Structures are given as structure tokens and as C-alpha cells.
Amino acid sequence: MRRFYSQVKEAPYTRLCSTKNILTVNGQFPGPTLYAQTGDTIIVDVQNKGNQNITIHWHGVKMPRYPWSDGPEFITQCPIKPGGTFSQKIVLSDEEGTLWWHAHSEWSRATVHGAIIIYPKNGTTYPFPKPQAEVPLILGEWWKSDIQEVMEEFMENGRDPNNSDAFLINGQPGDLYSCSRPDTFKLTVEYGKIYLLRMINTVMNNILFFSVANHQITVVGTDGSYTKPLKTSYIAISPGQTIDFLLEANQKPNHYYMAARAYNSAPAVPFDTTTTTAIIQYEGNYRPSSPPPLPQLPAFNDTSALTSFAGSLRSLASKDHPVNVPLKISTNLFFTLSINTLPCASNNTCEGPGGNRLSASVNNITLQTTPIDILEAYYRQINGIYGTDFPKFPPLAFNYTAASLPVQLRTPRRATEVRMIQYNSTVELVFQGTNLVAGVDHPMHLHGYSFYVVGWGIGNFDKDKDPKNYNLVDPPLQNTFAVPKNGWAAIRFKADNPGVWFMHCHFERHVSWGMGMTFIVTNGNHPDAKILPPPPDMPRC
Ligand code: C2O
Numbered sequence: 001m002r003r004f005y006s007q008v009k010e011a012p013y014t015r016l017c018s019t020k021n022i023l024t025v026n027g028q029f030p031g032p033t034l035y036a037q038t039g040d041t042i043i044v045d046v047q048n049k050g051n052q053n054i055t056i057h058w059h060g061v062k063m064p065r066y067p068w069s070d071g072p073e074f075i076t077q078c079p080i081k082p083g084g085t086f087s088q089k090i091v092l093s094d095e096e097g098t099l100w101w102h103a104h105s106e107w108s109r110a111t112v113h114g115a116i117i118i119y120p121k122n123g124t125t126y127p128f129p130k131p132q133a134e135v136p137l138i139l140g141e142w143w144k145s146d147i148q149e150v151m152e153e154f155m156e157n158g159r160d161p162n163n164s165d166a167f168l169i170n171g172q173p174g175d176l177y178s179c180s181r182p183d184t185f186k187l188t189v190e191y192g193k194i195y196l197l198r199m200i201n202t203v204m205n206n207i208l209f210f211s212v213a214n215h216q217i218t219v220v221g222t223d224g225s226y227t228k229p230l231k232t233s234y235i236a237i238s239p240g241q242t243i244d245f246l247l248e249a250n251q252k253p254n255h256y257y258m259a260a261r262a263y264n265s266a267p268a269v270p271f272d273t274t275t276t277t278a279i280i281q282y283e284g285n286y287r288p289s290s291p292p293p294l295p296q297l298p299a300f301n302d303t304s305a306l307t308s309f310a311g312s313l314r315s316l317a318s319k320d321h322p323v324n325v326p327l328k329i330s331t332n333l334f335f336t337l338s339i340n341t342l343p344c345a346s347n348n349t350c351e352g353p354g355g356n357r358l359s360a361s362v363n364n365i366t367l368q369t370t371p372i373d374i375l376e377a378y379y380r381q382i383n384g385i386y387g388t389d390f391p392k393f394p395p396l397a398f399n400y401t402a403a404s405l406p407v408q409l410r411t412p413r414r415a416t417e418v419r420m421i422q423y424n425s426t427v428e429l430v431f432q433g434t435n436l437v438a439g440v441d442h443p444m445h446l447h448g449y450s451f452y453v454v455g456w457g458i459g460n461f462d463k464d465k466d467p468k469n470y471n472l473v474d475p476p477l478q479n480t481f482a483v484p485k486n487g488w489a490a491i492r493f494k495a496d497n498p499g500v501w502f503m504h505c506h507f508e509r510h511v512s513w514g515m516g517m518t519f520i521v522t523n524g525n526h527p528d529a530k531i532l533p534p535p536p537d538m539p540r541c
């Protein structure tokens with residue numbers, strides 16, 4: 001068993017020539033990396049020395065039968081109050097590769113996050129050549145203003161939140177931004193060697209494109225599981241997702257930029273078009289070119305670059321890493337993902353469409369938070385906290401991606417409804433993007449599980465035709481998948497992990513607007529198929 005100590009506290013950081021206090025873990029930004037091996041249990045003693053409530057989530061860790069440490073506030077726990085502590089038990093099972101941890105309370109994950117690196121068990125190795133070195137590449141962002149204020153402001157005025165002022169690689173904006181040059185992240189490489197880069201998109205509201213000048217990339221893993229090697233010139237990565245890739249230092253000794261910038265399919269809303277960079281520098285005696293070569297990134301609105309990258313990922317599907325896609329489905333679900341509007345509080349006008357506030361919904365329900373967490377209410381059978389009527393299908397069938405859509409769906413219902421799923425059901429869930437207020441991509445994330453992405457497409461899902469083209473042989477195993485703008489995606493998983501599990505869009509503005517829902521997977525009959533008891537130090541509301 002491994003034990004880590006993690007103290008959440010404010011610390012001053014300077015980026016883009018301005019200094020502010022940010023919330024950190026152990027004073028570090030990005031936060032410390034957790035190292036483990038497949039199957040380990042880790043204890044993290046979280047101590048809240050900050051001045052706001054906090055929870056910590058272990059993104060992509062399935063936590064078999066132990067939702068108590070999963071972290072989403074008011075879903076599986078009450079927040080840790082300032083001065084409070086909580087010992088979290090992180091139970092790894094078959095995850096191997098890169099995952100991450102982040103705050104799961106309000107918008108604090110903007111600065112409270114870090115990598116989880118899970119090595120193969122003793123006696124086993126990577127399904128690819130052993131790299132010379134392994135380096136986390138954490139894609140993040142920097143706001144000059146206080147993140148709590150950014151959140152409060154957009155929740156108040158009802159429109160889109162302000163953009164960040166820079167994207168970051170390992171905490172640094174890179175030298176294309178003014179005021180950043182000396183701090184650019186640098187990776188020194190030796191000619192002829194192979195490097196394993198473990199990339200995480202921690203950004204709040206943007207899918208990112210990433211590329212390395214003059215070098216090909218070989219993707220070998222995503223979301224804590226291995227993929228077939230995929231050679232590519234760029235990566236598209238959603239918030240929440242991780243991509244492990246190999247980089248062979250096989251170019252003329254020089255220094256080269258690696259770069260990332262936002263993908264945005266809805267440029268009606270202004271977004272941050274800037275580029276963050278880091279440098280790959282070959283060892284040796286040579287005169288580097290000035291400036292270093294910059295990579296070509298896909299155009300910011302190139303949806304086909306996004307879908308063709310995501311659609312090229314395949315499970316490794318080897319003897320050691322087999323595929324277990326459910327073939328017979330017992331629970332079919334169809335969830336629409338919509339941006340809608342709600343009336344402004346107390347007869348004020350908001351700055352969203354028609355003087356309303358923007359909201360978001362799944363099957364036309366906007367997530368309403370509860371005074372105590374759903375897990376506690378479920379486990380102790382406390383009534384009146386949530387309902388069990390989360391609809392399996394949208395309230396009416398319509399042409400989801402048409403330009404004009406049923407008016408009654410413009411205003412969603414506010415509720416806390418869960419969907420109960422029987423232990424060991426085989427679930428197929430189709431996400432359908434809609435075009436109510438606007439069509440936009442949605443990186444959907446499920447807690448407690450990894451799922452197989454068996455199909456996706458643009459336009460309306462066709463239940464007669466589309467399933468015929470599902471990949472049931474080697475679909476990628478992921479915990480976050482970007483449902484394309486005005487498109488759909490189908491995922492499958494076996495509900496073998498009893499617990500209370502949040503599912504939501506990993507765009508922070510969308511989940512703040514209510515694009516999330518909760519699954520309760522019931523206990524099985526066997527004693528080994530029941531939720532474990534809670535620890536004694538669960539935070540109280
Ligand atoms: Cu990465 Cu619910 O979180």
C-alpha cells in the first residue's frame with residue numbers, strides 16, 4: 001500500500017507577468033504526480049488548508065465497490081470544509097497507463113490537478129519498446145483573474161464564461177506568449193532514443209489539438225488502457241482524457257516546438273485562439289535554428305480532424321489485454337445532450353439568449369444539486385433527496401440536429417433524478433447531440449467505469465442502420481469521449497461495479513449549467529458484489 005499526503009492550500013504563482021494566489025496541492029502547480037502499479041491501493045490523506053470547500057476525484061479509477069472516495073461533491077460526498085481532513089482510499093484494479101486526479105468541487109480543478117501514473121505489475125512490461133524516459137505533459141490554462149470570480153460571474157450573468165488568458169504545458173504558457181520565455185517547459189532528448197509522453201488535458205472548456213514539429217507521434221494508450229500503436233502527425237484530446245504516446249528522437253539535432261491550441265466548432269462564442277508551446281531539445285553540439293520549427297496544427301474548427309483522430313483509436317486487443325465488449329445488451333439508453341435556457345432568477349434579466357440564462361441538460365433534465373450527497377442518501381435510505389425517474393429516452397422523438405427544434409424542449413426541467421441499473425446488466429448508451437440553442441461537442445465522462453466506444457457519427461443516430469457498423473472487435477476503452485457537434489456516440493459497458501456514479505460533460509461550463517446525471521448500480525446477491533461500508537471520516541454536510 002502506498003500513502004501520500006496532500007495539503008490543499010493557496011500559494012502565489014506568477015504567469016504572464018502577473019502574480020496571484022491559486023489553490024494548489026502541497027504548494028505545487030500542476031500538483032504532485034501519484035505513482036502506482038496496476039492493482040495497488042493508495043491512501044491519500046487530504047487536508048484542506050484553503051479557504052473554500054474542496055473534494056478530490058481520481059479520474060478514471062474505477063474504485064470497485066468503493067464509491068466513498070470517488071469525490072464528486074454532493075454525488076458521493078459532502079465537501080471537505082476549510083480545516084477538515086479526509087483519508088481517501090484509491091482502489092486500482094485493471095487500470096494501466098496514465099490517469100489523473102483533480103478537484104471536483106465548483107471550478108477548483110482549474111489549478112488543483114495532477115497525474116496518476118500506473119506502471120505494469122512486477123514481472124510484466126509495456127506492450128511497446130521500453131522508453132528512455134517518461135514525461136508527463138499536463139495541458140492546462142491560466143486565468144489572470146481569480147477562478148472563483150470567473151465562475152460566480154458567469155453563473156450570475158447567464159452567458160458563457162470568460163476565457164482563460166493562456167494555455168499551459170506543464171504549468172508554463174511557453175514563449176509565444178509575452179512574459180513567458182524563461183519558463184518554457186523543455187524536454188532534452190538524445191538522438192536515436194524513444195520517449196514516452198503521458199498527456200492529460202486538464203483544461204476547463206476546450207478540446208485541444210497538439211503536435212510536435214518534424215516528428216511523428218505514436219499513440220500507445222488512452223485513459224489508462226493500451227491502444228494499438230497509432231502513427232499520427234497530431235493529437236486531439238478532450239478535457240478529462242489522457243493520451244500516452246511515443247516520440248522517437250530521430251530528426252536532425254536541433255530544438256523543436258511542440259504546441260497545443262483550442263479546437264472550437266462554435267466560433268460564434270469568442271474563444272482563446274492562442275498557442276502554448278514547449279521545446280524538445282536534442283543533446284549535442286550544434287547551432288540551433290532560430291526560432292525553432294513550429295508544428296502544423298489542424299484548423300481550430302476542423303471537426304473532421306477531431307473525429308478522425310478519435311475514430312482511429314483501437315484497443316490493443318491482445319492476449320494480455322483482451323477486449324470484453326458486451327455483445328448482448330440488457331439495458332438500452334438514449335440520452336440527448338442539449339444546451340438550453342432557463343428563466344433568470346427573481347425576474348432579473350440575464351445576458352443569455354432572450355434575456356434568459358444558458359443551461360444544459362441530459363434528456364431535458366438539468367441537474368439540480370442536493371443538500372447531502374446522493375451516495376449517503378442511497379446507502380442510509382434517506383428519502384426526499386433524489387428521484388429514481390431519470391428517463392431512459394428523451395421526452396419526445398424529434399430531428400435532434402435540425403435548425404429549428406420543439407419549443408417545449410428549450411426550457412429543461414430542474415431535477416435530481418437517478419437512473420437505477422441492475423448489477424451485471426449490459427448497458428448500451430447512445431449519446432445524441434442536439435441543436436436546441438446551439439450544437440456543440442460534449443466530452444462525456446463516466447465515473448466508476450471504463451466503456452467501449454463502439455460507434456459514433458455526425459447527424460441523427462439511426463437505430464436500424466448505425467448499429468450494423470459498430471466496432472465490436474477492438475473498440476477503444478475510455479472513460480471520456482467527445483460526442484461530436486450535432487452527432488452521436490454509442491458506448492457499452494457491463495454494470496459490474498455497484499455504487500453511485502456520476503456521468504457528466506467534462507466541459508466545466510456545461511456541467512455547471514447542469515449537464516450531468518447519476519447512475520446507481522445496485523448490489524448483486526453475492527457478498528463480493530455489494531458496496532463496501534463507508535470510512536469513519538466521511539466529511540459531513
Ligand atoms: Cu474528471 Cu467527474 O471528472
Ligand code: CU
Nearest residue numbers: 442505507510
Ligand atoms: Cu458539454
